[in-house]
Amino acid sequence: MKFSIMLNPQIPGSGFSQEENAKARRPIGRDTESYQKLLDEVRDIAVFADQAGFHALMMTEHHFHSEGFEFSVNPLMFLTDLAARTERILLAPLGLVLPAWDPIRAAEDVALLDQFSKGRLRLGVARGYQNRWMNVLGQRWHAAAAKSDGSKSDDRNFDVFGEILKIMKMAWTQETIRYRSDVLDYEVPAPFDGIEGWPAQEWTRTFGAPDEIDENGLIQSVAVCPRPYQNPYPELWQPFTISDRSIVRCAQENILPWMFTPSPDEHAKKAKLYQEEAAKAGFDYKLGEHTGILKVVGIGETRDQAIETYGKAMHKDFSAFFGPFGYLEVLRKKEDDRAKPITPEKGDVKRMNEVELSLMGTPDDVKRGIQRMLDRMPDLEWFGMFMQGQQGVLPVDTVKRNLELFATKVIPEFS
Numbered sequence: 001m002k003f004s005i006m007l008n009p010q011i012p013g014s015g016f017s018q019e020e021n022a023k024a025r026r027p028i029g030r031d032t033e034s035y036q037k038l039l040d041e042v043r044d045i046a047v048f049a050d051q052a053g054f055h056a057l058m059m060t061e062h063h064f065h066s067e068g069f070e071f072s073v074n075p076l077m078f079l080t081d082l083a084a085r086t087e088r089i090l091l092a093p094l095g096l097v098l099p100a101w102d103p104i105r106a107a108e109d110v111a112l113l114d115q116f117s118k119g120r121l122r123l124g125v126a127r128g129y130q131n132r133w134m135n136v137l138g139q140r141w142h143a144a145a146a147k148s149d150g151s152k153s154d155d156r157n158f159d160v161f162g163e164i165l166k167i168m169k170m171a172w173t174q175e176t177i178r179y180r181s182d183v184l185d186y187e188v189p190a191p192f193d194g195i196e197g198w199p200a201q202e203w204t205r206t207f208g209a210p211d212e213i214d215e216n217g218l219i220q221s222v223a224v225c226p227r228p229y230q231n232p233y234p235e236l237w238q239p240f241t242i243s244d245r246s247i248v249r250c251a252q253e254n255i256l257p258w259m260f261t262p263s264p265d266e267h268a269k270k271a272k273l274y275q276e277e278a279a280k281a282g283f284d285y286k287l288g289e290h291t292g293i294l295k296v297v298g299i300g301e302t303r304d305q306a307i308e309t310y311g312k313a314m315h316k317d318f319s320a321f322f323g324p325f326g327y328l329e330v331l332r333k334k335e336d337d338r339a340k341p342i343t344p345e346k347g348d349v350k351r352m353n354e355v356e357l358s359l360m361g362t363p364d365d366v367k368r369g370i371q372r373m374l375d376r377m378p379d380l381e382w383f384g385m386f387m388q389g390q391q392g393v394l395p396v397d398t399v400k401r402n403l404e405l406f407a408t409k410v411i412p413e414f415s
Contacts, residue, residue, distance in 0.1 A: 001374075001414040004056035004384045005049050005403070006094065006294055007072070010392025012037045014068030016316040017393050027066035038071060039081075041396050045387075046082045048400050049089060052407035056090035056122060057082065058384065060239070061097050063133035068392075069321055076109050083117040091117055094239045094258065095124030099160045100137035103167035104177075104188065107224050111172065114228040121230070124237040125255070127161045127246075129325065141184055148243045159183055162249070165236075172233040176209045176221035194218025240294060244273060251277035258292040258384065262330050262357040267293055268376040288377030294384040295369075296358035299405040303353075303361035309398070310360060311349030314389025318352075319344035331355050363409035370414060383414075 011034045013021035025031045046057055059078055062070040072078055075093035083091055091113070096106065114121040127146035128134040134145035143160040144153050163183035170177050180187040189195045194214065198204065201217045209223045228234060238250050240260035250257040251274050261267040271288050278285050298310025319328065328342040331351050336342065352358040359369040373380055385406065390399045 001370075001380060002055040002382050003406075003411050003415075004058050004090075004092070004292070004382060005045075005054055006058045006060075006384045006386045007042060007045070007391060008060055008069070008386075008388065009038055009042050009071045009078075011035060011068030011071055012041060012392045014392065016320050017312070017389075022068065028068040029066040029071065034068065035071075038068075038392065041391055041399075042078075043082065043085055044396055045391060045399060045403070046089070047085055049403060050086040052403055053411060054089060054403070054407065056092050056382075057086075058092040058094040058124065058239075060094055061100075061126070062130065063100075063137060069317070076113050079121075080113050080116055083113065083120065088120075090120050090122050092122040092237060093124050094237060095126035097126045097128035097134065097137075098164040098168075099128055099141055099143035099157055100134060101164065102140075103164045103186070104171055104222075104224060106164070107168040107171035110168070110234070111224070111226050111228045114230055114234055115226055117229075119229045119234075121228075121234045122237055123234040124239055124258070125161070125165060126239055127157050148246075158245070165253070169233065171224035172228055176211055176223045178221040188222060189219050194220055237292070242270075247274050248277045250274065251283070252281045254278070254281070254283055254290075256290050256292060256382070258294055258382070260294050260330060262295070262355045264356065264373045264376050267373065271377050271380070286379035288374075288380035290381055291377075292382030292384055293373060293380065294386050295356070296352065296360075296386045296388050297366055297402070297406060298358065298360045298390075299363055299366060299402055299409070300360075301362065303365055306360040306362070306365075307349050307353070310389055310394070310402070311352075311358075312389075314349065314352075314358075314393075317393070318388055319347045323347060330357055363405060366406070366410050367413055370410070374414070 011028055013034060014028045022028055025034060028034050049057055059072045059075045061072060061075050063073055065071055079091040079093060110123055129146045131145035141160045143157050146157040147154040163181055170179060177188050180192050196218060198219050201213060204213050212219060212221055214220050236255040237258060238255045239258045242260060247257055247270055257274060259267055259270050261270055271291050274291055275285050275287055298306040300306030300309055323344050328347045331342050331347050333355060353360050356369060359366045
């Protein structure tokens, strides 16, 4: 098993746990002094995780978060900064929200980071579920936020995601690309019958790719440069896969799904579906292999101490921000009334621990939680520590101490 940390960068002093400061600096997301504190904390944590022995560092993509939460506007740029400060840890945008990107520009930027880091990149790709920014940045493709409800809008997002990923793969694997999409209003070159008036024709004929320019001087294809450091491109990951439709596509495309299904039994069902669908596509994986699970982890001398240290802020911010998006559903128990929603009052840290969204307690408590997953999926490949309620909320030394205990007391048992 390999271990990663998942950072949802939070500007220190934002959120309900520091409500007075957040209001005083409102909107704290545009406060430069506060943002510089975020950069310092994330850099400190990344370097520490690299030295402590974690295998990967993951970071999401979100925009317009004036509140200072989930503040990783461009994970590729952020991780490029961290690549220069670390030595061995893998770097993973989890994920790049493809319906908000131009496919060629995305392919170039990904290849650059892969080259800068000499292959330490793992590329997470996502559909985007937050409409405040997805509806703005996805408007070029008429792709609103994903809803996972089978609606026409959701289908459009699903199709745009797949088409952009297809074009990116073509850009990485083909020496030149010539393509007209039937999903997007997009063609390469543009116009598709050839770009006229390229002045440096002889230069391109001599030094460029053989089929870039025709005998009439028209640009007929383009070479996307550089190519990725890894051949043919970085391993693809996808967060946080819950719907069966997304798991099936991950299996068909050989994308590693990161899942947010707390119960070990439920996660095993999703892993089984992935294994079966991957086999149909020619990929032979053991149960749990090529999948990842995300959980909040807090280690203390006792379970009560861990919950007290790591739970208070996590509950407030998780319930207030993620709750309205439907994430409290991951806290549902079998005995809960299916007709009634999980309310913020029910979404406390005790329940998070009971359904195993979080593993709070001593190192032995955390190890037993991981073992319960391995009992059902012996070949589970990745475990991710979700830093919810930690970076930006607790002192950095406390966050690093948690990582240190996990790295020294837990990782050696399972690596």
